[in-house]
Amino acid sequence: MTGTAQAPLLRMRGVGKSFLGVPVLRDVDLQVRAGEVHALVGENGAGKSTLMKILAGVHRADAGTVELGGARVDFDHPVRAREAGVATVFQEFNLLPERTVAENVFLGREPRGRGLRAGVDARAMEEETGRLLEELGLTALSPRTPVRALSVAEQQIVEVVKAMAQSARIITMDEPTAALAGAEVELLYRLVRRLQERGTAVLYVSHRLQEIFDLSDRITVLKDGALAGTVDTGATGHAELIRMMVGRPVSAVFPPKAEGTRTGGARLEVSGGGNRWLDGIDLRVRAGEIVGLAGLQGSGRTEVAHALFGIDRFTRGELRIDGERVAVRSPRRAVRSGLALVSEDRKTQGLALHRSVLDNGRLVLDAVMPLRSRERARRLPGLFSSLELVARSPAQEVRFLSGGNQQKVVLAKWLAADPSVVVLDEPTRGIDVGAKHAVYTLVRRLAAEGAAIVLISSELPEVIGLADRVLVLRDGRIAGELPGGAAEESVMELAVGAGPARAGGEADR
Template sequence: MTVTTPTSTPPSEHGDPALVASGMTKSFFGNTVLADLDLTLRAGEVHGLVGENGAGKSTLMKMLAGVHTPDSGTIVVGGEQVSFGHPVQAQRAGVATVFQEFNLLLERTIAENIWLGREPRRFGRVGPVDTARMRRDTDELLAGLGVSGLKASTLVRSLSVAEQQIVEIAKAVSFDATVIQMDEPTAALADHEVELLYGIIERLTERGVAILYVSHRLKEVFHLCRTITVLKDGRHVATRPVEELTEAELVRLMVGRPLTTYFPEKPVDVEVGEVRLALDGVGNGYVDGVSLEVRAGEIVGLAGLQGSGRTELLETVFGVHAVARGTVSLDGRPISVRSPRQGVRARLAFITEDRKAKGLALNQSILDNTLGVVRSVFPRRTAQARRDMPGVLSNLDVAAASLGQEVQFLSGGNQQKVVLARWLSIDPLVVLMDEPTRGIDVGAKHRVYELMRELTRQGVAVLMVSSELPEVIGMSDRILVMRDGRLAGELPAGSSEESVLAMATGAAEDAA
């Protein structure tokens, strides 16, 4: 699959307003989550919406998408005032939304997903589906986005995450959308896939589509957006042209204070100790012949492209996948971890990539989630963990009404902190982190980074997978790079993004 990057001139500097929201206010259970917000999106413009988790971004997007009804406020689209009581009404008015969690049917084709519920019929509304026309229309949509290599008849299950993202965007465009909202569209994409998305966004803006772009990745916000709006605690903080902002200023507006160092420096009092985790020739159906060491007090970053085997390696260490050959050692002793339960007994902690599906019980309380692992595997420690947990959660700056609050009602950043708290309860020797800051705001990221450094001070070994190269470079004491299920090599701390990508893609070997 490729995306052709357009070469025509960009749209005019100031397009006409495509959507104007005024006085948007919303409360849940007496708690105001968005207060009197004004927002103008202009044709042909990418408008960034940023703020910490809980700032009100998702609530605003859902009101514009027809998921929530505002308590007060007005929405004008294309010069006409509209009112949405259902997402279908928003779509018919030309406002489409691509949410972070895809809404696709995996066992249906690309064409069937795009036209679901709106399939063209041969003989009016009651006739059979005109499959040929539906596929032609789909191919035209994809061609209009500059996408080649995707076929309308392909099952969605066989697509990569980036390709599924394109299907969601094509579905949005199929409604003749004049406004498209994108919620963390690159959260699950590798760097080379992000470039494909950029090309599609450029094509959409050249056609006059207004895009509301929500992302915690400030680098891409500055790269894509012409205007940035900042929210904090449900209120409007600032709306400025991107050229009037620096990254440091934007962070200050978002969190209300300057973050003097985005990535905390390695503590001077931390000395790297003996080898805590060692792999020698580990292989199975997912990874092949991997040998590595992580020492006490050390953060080792694991970089690589999507599908390189990074997540699968962590899952193998933790016991999700069996070790077919090779050995895993902990503190110099070979261990046999055949299940996650055995991984926990060995005092291995695994912070999964998908906290909602694999890391949390969303309909349970904060306390039940944080005590779940220790209660199941180390029941004798439960009483002590229960006594310690309020202090742990306070140290992590978890914002919640009480320990009895259901996790599903927390922001993404606070949910991630609850995941961290549950693993701290087992007093881990090794922490395996898979995309530990995905989808959380800069303030929460900074707290996660501080916790990682605190763990190294306690002698914990950290093995971290991240698709964000600045994060890998900024937090790692050493960088290991994977390619095709194998270790491609090692780079020192502070290496350039170019050198990491060259090793991940094999370009370094080709050059040699």
């Protein structure tokens, strides 16, 4: 942890920014010390991205000042920011896949040889890249490897090494774990701590609160474009941070079960379900019930969702919906049987980003029930309203919405088909705390209206806080069942248990 008396490396004071006359940032202060991991958090639309882009030279502030190393700066272009030692690692990497690690690290500023070795000095690039990788403790990654052969986490490392090679004094990371699996997240943690040890400041932006508490020294919270406060991480709890971000206590994050909600008969039943990924899956979800699926990455959670929806269907066992045995051989058949699947990747699997909100709302209806699409689409304005969708109009292209509002469009798309069983795979991935609360409220409402809900999430508090029962998967089988509200330790014990996972898992009730 950094000392409190240390002078800030970065000081932003009274920063303001408007677009088309609409204020996005108002009088924001931010201080980051050398060697500090400083988290920047807030709901979507709070102003985090705009503040980062001002620091990176993408936007210029309308008001306020920025100082780096005690000297006032005014970046009018990203190149100026990089030259001053500010680097940004965005979610979308800026790498050339056909070139090597070293070539990407030195892209646009390749060292030149002399005399007979005039031209790009490949050896010098590789040696310096290797030195930087060694400094980070990452000697297994070769400077000569083409970027196309790297994992997402390794590509992220290349972006960081590129920043180090440019002598970056402060590196901003924007949602760095959004596309990473468990082991890759641990690699990123080690990388951030190495940067901290060498005196590099890290401005860390993430919606995942556990990462914020694991990594950061201090946290700055933005709300509605203004500074809500800066706190020491060690002296702050999850509840206080959420209250600062959304203006309501943590007790309101997971809404209670609606009064009068009762579970009815089984709407979804799987007996002995299996395929090339799964074996012995017994799953029973009643009307009005939320059943959570937990487990480590690769445990079989998403594979269960895909099997239910006919993407990689069950080849063994029996599937019943509302008591009727069905053979779900395709997603189209799944929808006609009353199933809905909110997939984990909304941008590539859930939305047509260049089409309007209304067009996206009709995607399922037009594809599966075209003769009834116009009639059922009349429900969409009401669904958008009940989901509190924020958009300029139904004609607005979905790509211009925030992540939380995009997810609401995905949900409306499925609800328009009036499903009896709703499978939610990572429904709150990449959305802020306020938008998460809206999704949680919707899940509770769907259950209260009699739907059967299957909830899959990597965030254990989410599964534990919403589900009536939690089934824990391991190696494609159900390792056990826990009641809603169970301790996280109990879930992890089943998820990583040394003994073999057993078939089934649901109590016979």
